[in-house]
Amino acid sequence: MTIRSALRAEARRRDEADPLTKYAREYITDGAIHLNGNSLGPPRASLTGALDRVVSDQWAPRQVQGWFREGWLDLPRTIGDKLATLLGAAPGQVVVAGETTSTTLFNALIAACRLRPTRPVLLIEAESFPTDLYIAASVARLLDRELIVRSRDGFDAYLARHGARVAAALAAPVDFRTGARRDIGPTTARCQAAGALSVWDLSHAAGVLPVDLDAHQVDLAIGCGYKYLGGGPGAPAYLYVPARLQPLLDLPLTGWHGHARMFAMTAEFEPAPGIDRARTGTPPVLSLIALDHALDPLVEVGIEALHRRGRELGEFFLECLAERAPDLAGRLASPRDPDRRGGHLALRIPEAEPVEAALAAAGVHVDSRPPDLIRLAFAPLYVTHEQVWHAVDALDHAVKGAR
Numbered sequence: 001m002t003i004r005s006a007l008r009a010e011a012r013r014r015d016e017a018d019p020l021t022k023y024a025r026e027y028i029t030d031g032a033i034h035l036n037g038n039s040l041g042p043p044r045a046s047l048t049g050a051l052d053r054v055v056s057d058q059w060a061p062r063q064v065q066g067w068f069r070e071g072w073l074d075l076p077r078t079i080g081d082k083l084a085t086l087l088g089a090a091p092g093q094v095v096v097a098g099e100t101t102s103t104t105l106f107n108a109l110i111a112a113c114r115l116r117p118t119r120p121v122l123l124i125e126a127e128s129f130p131t132d133l134y135i136a137a138s139v140a141r142l143l144d145r146e147l148i149v150r151s152r153d154g155f156d157a158y159l160a161r162h163g164a165r166v167a168a169a170l171a172a173p174v175d176f177r178t179g180a181r182r183d184i185g186p187t188t189a190r191c192q193a194a195g196a197l198s199v200w201d202l203s204h205a206a207g208v209l210p211v212d213l214d215a216h217q218v219d220l221a222i223g224c225g226y227k228y229l230g231g232g233p234g235a236p237a238y239l240y241v242p243a244r245l246q247p248l249l250d251l252p253l254t255g256w257h258g259h260a261r262m263f264a265m266t267a268e269f270e271p272a273p274g275i276d277r278a279r280t281g282t283p284p285v286l287s288l289i290a291l292d293h294a295l296d297p298l299v300e301v302g303i304e305a306l307h308r309r310g311r312e313l314g315e316f317f318l319e320c321l322a323e324r325a326p327d328l329a330g331r332l333a334s335p336r337d338p339d340r341r342g343g344h345l346a347l348r349i350p351e352a353e354p355v356e357a358a359l360a361a362a363g364v365h366v367d368s369r370p371p372d373l374i375r376l377a378f379a380p381l382y383v384t385h386e387q388v389w390h391a392v393d394a395l396d397h398a399v400k401g402a403r
């Protein structure tokens, strides 16, 4: 048996031995291999039926009464509670208001700064996702604070040295380029010791990595619904506010759905008690239904098992790569230690864009980030070991073809 076929047999053995493999059949993949679940994953086949039921059995017969009689009005909170189980948060602390990640971050950062009115600095990691850098810069301008941008170690060093100047510090548990992890616990503890608010962007971690928000006593967290959570293109974002901060939080986006008595229609804003104060206006129900539907299998499996499976798939990818294309294995831009990574890996390949296109033509979806990164994500429920084996084959071909 060649190494190639031995690896394939091993892939099949691992898939057969893992009860999570059966979930892959639930997703519409049309024979393609989706290694871009950190960007947008495939839908579950039952989504069309779920949406059709809302349109045909709820919206059409009930019309506006659907808000009250079908639970639409509560979706931001009921979906938030479902999502909370994946984030290590007790109920009543996560809301899906129907905003984008960017507006949710804006809301969170301003509220964080308002809790520390006399502190001059807003601290952010240099490796942050672009929108995080842009929003943080805008918030700093708006509130007349100084934006301090520091890369990985410099961020911690700044907190240690000048923490008393920091109102809020924004970081991500997974670097969106390399997949490198930043541990939530120690950085949050550093913020706490300095009296600064810790704000986490979980977009690249939720659904694939335990984040244990309550256990780490995180102050605020946000993230998007369309990456590993699978809520579909443009799925709404979520906001975590721990119970201890809810009564104090003065959010800048004060829509009528966040009012203590929404239907009293008063002229003065009075924030709702609890997480409901973080709601804004009428939420996008169809998008919320799609996100709710996507969360079901993730919640059923649980974050520990999701993490275990994603990690095994990533390790199998690297094992296959080391055997089949050792030169490519040497181009890993991510930490080799799986404990130091999130759900994706990045390879430095100078021909990243044509390689991405060649892979897509071969039915393997990855993504490239300029100038030379190929990112491959190992979403736990719709990627199999056998697909990973295929992907390594296709990647080897694509890189050779691009040279």
Ligand SMILES: *Cc1c(COP(=O)(O)O)cnc(C)c1O
Pocket (backbone or CB within 6 Å): 100, 101, 102, 103, 129, 131, 132, 172, 176, 201, 202, 203, 204, 224
């Ligand atoms: C994907 C991502 C975003 C995206 O923001 P949108 O408003 O949803 O476009 C923001 N932050 C991080 C860390 C991300 O990974």
